Amino acid sequence: MSKAAAIDIASVSKVYGTLTAVHSISLKIPAGSYCCLLGPSGCGKSTTLRMIAGHERISSGDIRLGNTVVTDLPPARRGTAMMFQSYALFPHLDVADNVAFSLKMKGVPKDERRARALEMLKLVRMEAYADRKPAQLSGGQQQRVALARALITDPEALLLDEPLSALDPFLKIKVRAELKKLQKELGITFVHVTHSQEEAMALADLIVVMNEGRIEQAAPPRTIFERPATAFVARFMGDHNVISGRVVDARDGAVTVEVAGGGRFRAVGRPRQDGQADIAVRTDRVRLGEEPADGLGFTGIITNVEYRGATVKLTASGAGIEDFTAIVGDGAFFAKPVTVGEAVPFAWSAEDAIVLGRLDS
Amino acid sequence: MAIAVEQPAVAPARTTRARLASVPGRLVAYLQAAPLALILGFFLLAPIVMIVVVSFWDYDFARLYPDFILTNYVDTLGSWVTWRTYLNTLKYAVIVWALTLFIGFWVAYFLAFHVRSTTMQTVLFLVCTVPFLTSNIIRMISWIPVLGRNGLVNAALLKTGVVSAPVEWLLYSDFAVVLAMVHLYTLFMVTPIFNTLMRIDRSLIEAARDAGANAWQVLWNVVLPLAKPGMAIGTIFVVTLVMADFITVQVMSGGQSASVALMMRNQMSLLQYPAAAANAVVLLVLLMVAGILRVVDIRKEL
Numbered sequence: 001m002s003k004a005a006a007i008d009i010a011s012v013s014k015v016y017g018t019l020t021a022v023h024s025i026s027l028k029i030p031a032g033s034y035c036c037l038l039g040p041s042g043c044g045k046s047t048t049l050r051m052i053a054g055h056e057r058i059s060s061g062d063i064r065l066g067n068t069v070v071t072d073l074p075p076a077r078r079g080t081a082m083m084f085q086s087y088a089l090f091p092h093l094d095v096a097d098n099v100a101f102s103l104k105m106k107g108v109p110k111d112e113r114r115a116r117a118l119e120m121l122k123l124v125r126m127e128a129y130a131d132r133k134p135a136q137l138s139g140g141q142q143q144r145v146a147l148a149r150a151l152i153t154d155p156e157a158l159l160l161d162e163p164l165s166a167l168d169p170f171l172k173i174k175v176r177a178e179l180k181k182l183q184k185e186l187g188i189t190f191v192h193v194t195h196s197q198e199e200a201m202a203l204a205d206l207i208v209v210m211n212e213g214r215i216e217q218a219a220p221p222r223t224i225f226e227r228p229a230t231a232f233v234a235r236f237m238g239d240h241n242v243i244s245g246r247v248v249d250a251r252d253g254a255v256t257v258e259v260a261g262g263g264r265f266r267a268v269g270r271p272r273q274d275g276q277a278d279i280a281v282r283t284d285r286v287r288l289g290e291e292p293a294d295g296l297g298f299t300g301i302i303t304n305v306e307y308r309g310a311t312v313k314l315t316a317s318g319a320g321i322e323d324f325t326a327i328v329g330d331g332a333f334f335a336k337p338v339t340v341g342e343a344v345p346f347a348w349s350a351e352d353a354i355v356l357g358r359l360d361s
Numbered sequence: 362m363a364i365a366v367e368q369p370a371v372a373p374a375r376t377t378r379a380r381l382a383s384v385p386g387r388l389v390a391y392l393q394a395a396p397l398a399l400i401l402g403f404f405l406l407a408p409i410v411m412i413v414v415v416s417f418w419d420y421d422f423a424r425l426y427p428d429f430i431l432t433n434y435v436d437t438l439g440s441w442v443t444w445r446t447y448l449n450t451l452k453y454a455v456i457v458w459a460l461t462l463f464i465g466f467w468v469a470y471f472l473a474f475h476v477r478s479t480t481m482q483t484v485l486f487l488v489c490t491v492p493f494l495t496s497n498i499i500r501m502i503s504w505i506p507v508l509g510r511n512g513l514v515n516a517a518l519l520k521t522g523v524v525s526a527p528v529e530w531l532l533y534s535d536f537a538v539v540l541a542m543v544h545l546y547t548l549f550m551v552t553p554i555f556n557t558l559m560r561i562d563r564s565l566i567e568a569a570r571d572a573g574a575n576a577w578q579v580l581w582n583v584v585l586p587l588a589k590p591g592m593a594i595g596t597i598f599v600v601t602l603v604m605a606d607f608i609t610v611q612v613m614s615g616g617q618s619a620s621v622a623l624m625m626r627n628q629m630s631l632l633q634y635p636a637a638a639a640n641a642v643v644l645l646v647l648l649m650v651a652g653i654l655r656v657v658d659i660r661k662e663l
Contacts, residue, residue, distance in 0.1 A: 053571065054661065055567050055571070074568050074570070075567075075571045075573075076571065076574075077573075077574030080566075081571065082567075082571045084564045084568055085564070085565070086562065086564060088562060088564040088565050088567065089568075090565060090568070090569075090582075090583060091587070091625035092587055093585040101572045101574075101582070102571070102572035102573050102584070105569075105572055105573045105574045105578050105582075106573060149570075149572070153572065153573070167406070278394070352441075361378075
């Protein structure tokens with residue numbers, strides 16, 4: 001349909017008065033990829049998206065789309081299209097006029113723009129609703145109309161600001177699959193802002209985890225999951241236990257840390273300059289009731305047991321670690337069940353514990 | 362067990378239903394509507410009925426005579442003066458409406474879209490209402506030293522040599538009437554429009570800009586259509602106020618122009634109540650016809 005453009009963000013900052021929302025971030029989004037900006041609210045992900053779209057002035061730095069520097073261009077001349085969080089459909093126009101809005105602004109005659117709008121509505125299977133007002137549509141239908149309205153401008157990159165947050169959980173998963181399919185069909189670059197790890201993992205070719213206006217890690221989903229770069233990413237993605245402590249030994253590419261409570265843990269990696277280190281342990285690789293090898297486990301008191309169907313989530317404290325999480329399969333759990341208050345040994349293999357880095361600020 | 366627990370809860374419900382059943386269902390609905398119906402009937406319907414009744418009565422210089430004569434209507438509708446007065450009132454209404462709509466929209470637009478902080482918006486909006494802390498008449502009369510033959514404007518024009526003799530049409534003219542009315546009534550346009558503009562989702566403006574609309578296109582295609590309900594409400598306020606106005610017309614035109622309301626007031630001061638009542642009925646019917654047309658229009662626009 002149209003050529004996709006790579007997006008190149010070069011040390012871009014956004015400053016509001018004394019508050020810095022985005023701290024000099026740099027990011028390359030390859031052409032035709034699905035990129036998710038992921039982070040908690042207030043992390044600067046929406047601001048970054050709005051700077052790419054041109055709805056927010058860039059305080060310093062540059063943004064390139066394809067071969068064009070778009071830093072000072074108005075939104076409509078950047079080759080991007082934005083889909084807004086609340087969809088921002090015009091309540092006074094019917095669906096076809098909403099989709100045809102940008103054509104009307106360009107002065108395309110009425111018949112032609114209605115025809116092209118209908119074509120676009122067919123793409124999102126909404127042609128039957130062309131004469132309805134947005135208020136007469138369900139959330140999912142509004143979402144598709146907003147998508148059609150964004151795509152009619154024939155953009156090189158589509159920017160989506162939390163496009164699924166207004167939908168109910170069941171619809172979310174369905175629409176998510178449709179988005180991914182559409183992106184594959186159109187072959188254009190999608191940049192999608194979300195605070196849901198699950199959504200990002202399911203959709204993205206490239207996940208950009210942001211926190212406090214900085215990029216913590218930008219990598220494919222598998223790398224983010226298996227090798228989180230920082231303690232923040234490991235905690236935010238939620239699949240790792242993070243153990244922080246003082247480095248007491250470092251050799252042969254392995255580090256041993258001692259936590260405040262006295263426990264010593266070993267992990268693969270190199271220590272930081274300041275003599276501290278964070279270790280990440282995969283929650284689903286923790287084994288129960290097995291005497292741990294040296295530095296690869298501890299004995300903790302179970303504080304919570306949460307049944308989740310196929311898995312059981314256990315929370316434990318001990319050896320100076322609070323809220324240590326272990327996810328065990330239901331089969332393994334019910335073969336040898338444990339209860340709250342019980343002291344249980346936890347163990348993991350050497351390759352499941354890694355040393356995390358830290359952002360240089 | 363569960364049944365035993367539920368039973369006491371069911372029993373009172375049944376007695377309530379039984380008590381209500383003694384009053385027929387339809388009557389309950391009428392009883393519920395009665396308070397509002399009484400208030401409207403007493404304060405709205407009854408006075409109108411009274412005016413309509415009195416408009417058919419006879420009168421002389423001292424008394425009213427209950428009767429059923431059409432003289433009042435014949436006099437009112439048959440006189441060229443009445444028609445000219447109606448036309449004059451309509452002229453004021455149209456001009457004042459157009460000016461207040463234009464000024465009111467831009468003031469509201471500035472407040473809603475260009476003043477960023479909510480505090481500043483509130484402060485500026487309150488500033489708009491400050492003149493309303495003094496009486497209507499004071500605000501009107503204060504135009505006289507400004508516009509009069511030896512007033513501020515004329516003095517300035519003479520001093521700077523723009524004119525050699527005082528401009529006569531500044532005061533005691535249609536110009537003065539319209540100026541005073543616009544001054545008095547613009548706020549009634551600003552308030553409802555400001556209200557609707559504040560409720561426009563700002564992301565709609567961004568969406569329009571994203572679709573390539575320039576500032577004027579955003580205004581024309583997004584802001585104006587969404588401001589229509591506020592404009593309609595403001596229009597109702599202003600038109601009603603202008604139609605009912607007699608003091609501004611009298612003071613600012615120096616008695617040279619007339620409006621329907623002024624005509625009625627004069628009739629009343631001569632104790633010609635039935636004639637004034639007939640006039641009122643005619644005005645009411647005209648406004649109601651216009652109003653019904655407007656309401657249909659508004660619904661289409663919403």
